[in-house]
Amino acid sequence: KKDDLPYMMGLKLRLYPNWKQEKILWKNLNASRFIYNQLLANSWTDSRIIKNKLDKRYPIPEAYWRYDKNGKVIKKSQKRPTGLARITAQRYPWLGDDDLDSDMFTNTEVNYKAAWNMFRKVHTAGKPKFKRKSRPVQSYSTSNHYLSATVKKHGGAPSLYNGSIKFLDHNHIQLPKLGPTKVKLHRSLPTNRLVRIATVTIKHYAAGQWTVSLLLKSDEPFHQALPNTNQAVGIDLNTENFLTTSDQKQVANPHYYRALKKHLAKHQRILSRRARRAKKEHRPLWASKNYQQEKLIVAKIHQRIRNRRLNFLHETSTALIKSHDLVVAENLKSKNMLKNHALAMSISDVGWRT
Structure with missing residues (x-):
């Protein structure tokens, strides 16, 4: 069972869908965004207080009541549907498309409820907002299922190779509605233990890249504890160099943004010129091929800067963690420091917050 697997690990892979699979992916992305926005739009009338008032003032007519086999009234039919039950294929026929993943509906509602929980529990998290179609990162989540008959045929225990989402070989993964899809594995898969795939998230980035993120669960730790080094270090972040340690060692600032x-x-x-030309000729930007090509080039440059910075930050932090038992850093409020226009670009470029 899921509760018997306390250890978790995230595995993010690059996805390479063909044009048919990409078409199905966009259908699920758009449907997930629409469902999330509809849930948010209905949040006020779906609240318990408002719903009870509406049920008392405007009760459901008897013509809409449903009955079971014994002729008794189904109580749910006497009340207004809320949440995901309100967003049906009868009301929105295109949600009945065969290419839409059924688990995408429930996972979208789970993510919507999680957003409200974050707002209530963590006060720094703002209210849930509507998801724009022009967002640079689009995503949807689905779930993995294990059938008992299939599991018995393949070893008798859940693994990475016998679920509804499974690895077919080193370069292909089976995804709902997509079938075998090409991926790029950058590390070896854990096969010498009980590992199951839980939730899966598929993302599309502004630079045209597709990724699939897998949540793996196991009964054993995925990584062994690092040996003790009996070393402690303090680090001071600054803009001249990336950081200075308490033993006077310095890590240079690579300035990835300034370089490009x-x-x-x-x-x-x-x-900008192509956007002005399209507007002068009264053409929408989505129909301007030259504008869209240049927009992709700009997105790829930003992605290159982001990848280089993340790689540098991960390598630096990993080196500090492996060679020290205790790492002490000051609690910087980088968001407040960005208000200084003279240092804003340097602070953003160095990536202190990450």
Whole structure:
């Protein structure tokens, strides 16, 4: 069972769908965004107080009541549907498309409820907002299922190879509604223990990349504890170099944004010119091929900067953790420091918050 597997690990892989699979992915992305926005739009009338008032003032007519086999009234039919039950294929026929994953509906509602819980429990998290179609990152989640008959045929225990979502070989994964899809594995899979796939999230980035993130659960730890080094270090973050340690060692600031700043500015000017030309000719930007091509180039430059910075931060933090038992850093409020226009670009470029 899921509760018997306390250890978890995230595995993020690059996904390479063909044009048919990409079409199905976009259907699920758009449907997930629509369902989330509808749940948010109905949140006020779906609240318990407002719903009870509506049920008393405007009761459901008897013509809409449903009955079971024994002729008794089904109590649910006497009350207004809320949440996901209100967003049906009868009301929105395109939600009945065969290419839509059924688990995507329930996972979207789970994510919606989690957003409200974050707002109530963590006060720094704002209210849930509507998801725009123009968001640079689009995503939807689905779930993995294990059939007892299939599990018995393949070893008798859940694994990475006998669920509804499973690895077919080193380069292909089976996904709902997509079938075998090409992926790029950057690490070896844990096969010498009981490992099951739980939830799966598929994302699309502005640079045109697709990724699939798998939540793996196991009864044993995925990583062994690091040996004690009996070493402690304090780090001071600054803009001249990335950081200075308490033993006077320095890590240089790579300045990834500054290195590509001129190249990025050049393509942003080209993008702006093409946008002005499209507006002058009364063409929408989504129909302007030249604008969309240049927009993709700008997104790829931003992605290159982001990947380089993340790689540098992960390598630096991992080196500090492996060589020390205790790492002490100051609690910087980088959000407040970004208000200083003279240091804002340098602080953002160095990536203190990450």
